[in-house]
Amino acid sequence: MTAKIIDGKQVAAAIREELKAEVQKLKARGVTPGLGVILVGDDPASKSYVTAKERACEEIGLFSDDNRLPATTSQAELLARVHKMNADPKIHGILVQLPLPKHLNESEVLLAINPDKDVDGFHPINVGRMVLGQKAYLPCTPHGVVQLLVRNGVKLKGAHVVVVGRSNIVGKPLANMLVQKNDQANATVTICHTGTKDIGYFTRQADIVVAAAGHPNTITADMIKPGAVVIDVGVNRVEDASKKAGYRLVGDVDFEAVKEKAGLITPVPGGVGPMTITMLLFNTVESAKRTTI
Ligand code: GUN
Numbered sequence: 001m002t003a004k005i006i007d008g009k010q011v012a013a014a015i016r017e018e019l020k021a022e023v024q025k026l027k028a029r030g031v032t033p034g035l036g037v038i039l040v041g042d043d044p045a046s047k048s049y050v051t052a053k054e055r056a057c058e059e060i061g062l063f064s065d066d067n068r069l070p071a072t073t074s075q076a077e078l079l080a081r082v083h084k085m086n087a088d089p090k091i092h093g094i095l096v097q098l099p100l101p102k103h104l105n106e107s108e109v110l111l112a113i114n115p116d117k118d119v120d121g122f123h124p125i126n127v128g129r130m131v132l133g134q135k136a137y138l139p140c141t142p143h144g145v146v147q148l149l150v151r152n153g154v155k156l157k158g159a160h161v162v163v164v165g166r167s168n169i170v171g172k173p174l175a176n177m178l179v180q181k182n183d184q185a186n187a188t189v190t191i192c193h194t195g196t197k198d199i200g201y202f203t204r205q206a207d208i209v210v211a212a213a214g215h216p217n218t219i220t221a222d223m224i225k226p227g228a229v230v231i232d233v234g235v236n237r238v239e240d241a242s243k244k245a246g247y248r249l250v251g252d253v254d255f256e257a258v259k260e261k262a263g264l265i266t267p268v269p270g271g272v273g274p275m276t277i278t279m280l281l282f283n284t285v286e287s288a289k290r291t292t293i
Contacts, residue, residue, distance in 0.1 A: 001226065003262040011151050012274035016060055022285050023061040033288035034063040036085040039097045040078060041071035046097045056277045062284060065091060071101050078104060079112050086114040093119030093284035119283035130173065133180050137283045142174035144275025145210060145231055150184050154229050157186040162203050165212030166193040170233050174210060211252035218252040227263035233272050
């Protein structure tokens with residue numbers, strides 16, 4: 001069996017078209033949704049994510065306020081930027097690109113963001129709301145994973161989903177979203193992580209495997225039940241002299257082998273990646289809509 005490929009670019013493009021229409025409606029009422037972006041330092045991967053986020057804003061008609069700060073930025077300077085954006089009515093969403101340089105206190109920065117502008121969904125208030133099943137900004141990557149599944153007709157109710165990885169950005173929120181009692185969840189969820197003795201024992205029982213471990217080849221074909229859905233959240237750079245950049249991107253899944261066993265699978269790149277930014281745009285538009293109610 002060769003798996004059907006889930007096209008993240010196509011799903012992302014469909015959602016972005018829906019958002020463009022929403023943005024036009026907001027603009028007609030005098031509101032341009034605005035995203036404040038803060039990048040500290042010059043980590044190459046973070047730089048390219050932030051550039052892609054700014055481009056995406058432009059593409060659907062959002063205003064973006066780009067703040068690229070040097071790696072030497074102090075905690076006080078960074079907090080001052082956040083406070084300024086909290087008070088700025090043109091900014092509906094605030095994104096501080098993670099990870100921050102080591103000398104900065106990440107939790108204090110996330111706590112400083114006004115929860116109503118926390119379009120990343122990382123503020124403890126939004127995390128709490130999400131866990132309680134209340135209305136909240138959902139973190140973009142896990143929200144994108146859920147949209148990919150739902151929009152590809154994958155049934156979540158009663159499905160056994162095994163999430164491999166327990167990061168605050170992907171694994172933990174995704175597991176929480178999928179156990180909620182609503183139409184886009186209601187799954188049975190197992191979380192595996194570096195403390196799990198035999199990850200394959202769990203993934204072989206899964207109807208859906210989500211790989212978010214951050215290491216190439218974490219998921220191999222012997223770990224997958226025939227016909228299962230495999231979502232690869234990993235973005236790993238591996239050296240490749242044949243590429244101009246000297247590297248290529250691979251996920252956490254051994255794609256070539258797993259695609260022969262799975263029923264549905266996301267590629268890297270072109271799977272989950274385009275969804276993350278799309279859900280950031282979605283949250284920013286939602287925030288702008290709330291100001292007009
Ligand atoms: N770093 C990796 N993923 C993310 C994300 O979704 N948001 C932010 N702010 N930083 C990240």
